[in-house]
Amino acid sequence: MIPHYSALIVAAGRGERAGGGLAKQYRPLAGRPMLAWSLETFATDSRCREVVIAIHPDNRPLAEEIVRTTALPVTLVEGGATRTASVRAGLDAVTGDRVLIHDAARPGLSRALVDRLLAALETAPGAVPVLSVADALVREAADGLAPVDREGLFRIQTPQAFRTAALREAFAAAGDRSFPDETALARAQGLAVVTVHGEERNFKVTYPEDFERMEQILAPGTAGLT
Ligand code: CTP
Ligand code: MG
Numbered sequence: 279m280i281p282h283y284s285a286l287i288v289a290a291g292r293g294e295r296a297g298g299g300l301a302k303q304y305r306p307l308a309g310r311p312m313l314a315w316s317l318e319t320f321a322t323d324s325r326c327r328e329v330v331i332a333i334h335p336d337n338r339p340l341a342e343e344i345v346r347t348t349a350l351p352v353t354l355v356e357g358g359a360t361r362t363a364s365v366r367a368g369l370d371a372v373t374g375d376r377v378l379i380h381d382a383a384r385p386g387l388s389r390a391l392v393d394r395l396l397a398a399l400e401t402a403p404g405a406v407p408v409l410s411v412a413d414a415l416v417r418e419a420a421d422g423l424a425p426v427d428r429e430g431l432f433r434i435q436t437p438q439a440f441r442t443a444a445l446r447e448a449f450a451a452a453g454d455r456s457f458p459d460e461t462a463l464a465r466a467q468g469l470a471v472v473t474v475h476g477e478e479r480n481f482k483v484t485y486p487e488d489f490e491r492m493e494q495i496l497a498p499g500t501a502g503l504t
């Protein structure tokens with residue numbers, strides 16, 4: 279049986295660390311708004327049945343323009359003051375029994391990563407992409423830089439994939455609390471989450487200098503040309 283899923287893209291943030299006027303997810307990146315990249319990855323996947331996007335109400339006209347030509351049903355919902363609140367609002371609109379929750383700020387998402395997440399969901403209620411940490415780590419302490427053991431540490435990405443009913447239960451039990459991501463929320467409610475290999479190209483565009491690096495990934499060889 280082909281596993282169908284719903285995509286929930288969170289795009290209601292203000293992009294403050296990226297600076298500039300327009301929120302980062304609406305800025306052009308390799309020829310189209312950042313949000314359009316992950317939307318297309320989902321919309322061209324025959325297993326994806328719907329896309330829900332949490333947006334800030336100020337940006338509704340921009341979001342409507344981006345989704346206008348999408349072949350799949352797209353629902354725009356109003357996000358909240360925190361990422362958790364935006365996911366909660368989006369989850370209410372999801373109709374499928376599997377959901378992939380993704381940051382609009384990660385336009386480099388690949389189909390292969392979606393494959394790994396869906397495969398993992400066959401046997402676990404939740405699955406998330408992680409990458410190992412290559413650099414040595416230190417913690418700033420009063421007496422200098424204290425080394426941090428890298429063993430067992432991972433960087434976590436999105437999409438974070440869940441069986442919708444299990445995640446809804448976890449959200450209901452979590453009340454109004456905020457969490458860094460769904461993995462943290464799920465863990466707080468005792469919901470098992472397994473890991474799959476993440477991807478460097480799926481990094482989160484966060485700071486001004488990240489735009490050029492992502493542009494190289496999405497349109498190799500063109501970044502910097504005018
Ligand atoms: N997000 C959201 N609702 C919020 C906050 C964040 O939907 N209230 C979304 C962002 O739009 C982004 C993703 O969550 O796609 C990851 O958040 P982040 O990279 O932190 O984006 P921003 O919060 O917009 O950026 P910043 O923290 O720099 O202001
Ligand atoms: Mg943020």
